[in-house]
Amino acid sequence: MLLRVGSCVLALATPAFAGLDLHDYDDDLMRDLDRTIKVFEPDITAQNAAAAKEDAAILLEGFRYTEDYFGKKGVADAVAISRDGSRLVDAVLRNVDKGDFDAAATAARDAPQLCKSCHDLYKPRLGR
Ligand code: HEC
Structure with a gap:
């Protein structure tokens, strides 16, 4: 497993993410995700398949980014x-394609x- 060396002093004052260097993290993408997550379920509930798929593509890009980044x-x-x-x-996309907006909304x-x-x-809770 991973040994965290050199962050002992910091670790006393800060939780799990101590030692995690986020300087190259894509905050713009996160803000896109934030905008998207707010309309995702409403778009599905409105049965707007095109908008729901656009939202899904952005969210997928986000989760792939975080998978890669933290990997x-x-x-x-x-x-x-x-x-x-x-x-x-x-799962949401599959259900939207089937026209099952209820199941898609539940997943969303x-x-x-x-x-x-x-x-x-992992997100620092410091006021910035
Ligand atoms: C696997 C981890 C992970 C996932 C999944 C994730 N985030 Fe984040 N997010 C982070 C981390 C870490 C930061 C802090 C980055 C920093 O401090 O530079 C962050 C920061 C943010 C921010 C603040 C950006 C800023 O302006 O500083 C927003 C907004 C955000 N995330 C939204 C979302 C939304 C919405 C989702 C889900 C669709 C999501 N995130 C999924 C790890 C994640």
């Missing part, structure tokens, strides 16, 4: 959360929780 840093649980996200978006409702579980672990 390179060896953060296994963030990778797992990202994969769950991609699977969830795939779980998406924000995945964003949150990664943020709880």
